[in-house]
Amino acid sequence: MKKVILSLAMIAAITMTSCKSETKKEAETTNLEMSQDITMTDISFGVRGNCSMCKKTIEKAVNGVEGVETANWDVNKKKIEVSFDGSKTNAMAIHKAIAASGYDTEKLLGDIEAYKNLPDCCQYDHSMAMNQMGEMPAEDHSGHNH
Secondary structure (H helix, E strand, O other): OHHHHHHHHHHHHHHHHHHHHHHHHHHHHHHHHHHHHOOEEEEEEEEOOOOHHHHHHHHHHHHOOOOEEEEEEEOOOOEEEEEEEOOOOOHHHHHHHHHHOOOOEOOOOOOHHHHHOOOHHHOOOOOOOOOOOOOOOOOOOOOOOO
16 A cells, blocks of 8 residues: 555655646746747937937936836937847837927927926027047036026
8 A cells, every 4th residue: 555655645746746847948938939029129210309318318218118228328429228128129119209308300300398307408409510530629518407
């Protein structure tokens, strides 16, 4: 009788161990497949703006777009570099988010009402060059209280 119970216990233990292994392999396969579906895209384009407050607003707008991994707007070059998951968003959605926050991009003009609500130091010249080489220094707004 002890041999029968011991045998059944061994069979149950082996069965449970093999089930856990199969479940783990299945989970690993699913994670692997999901990571292969991510298609990261890197883009850069011009965005008008003046200062570090503009930088904060522009980057916040871009980072609010689902699928955006990183966003960095260069104050001197008037240029943003964005890395995003191409299966979740696209370049035009990023342009639209920036324009909705009041800033002009190379493809879209900023929303005029949002622009009017920007701080005075952020109300840029609508004819300023974008996507520059970076030789021009950004305006110094360190004396402002913002």
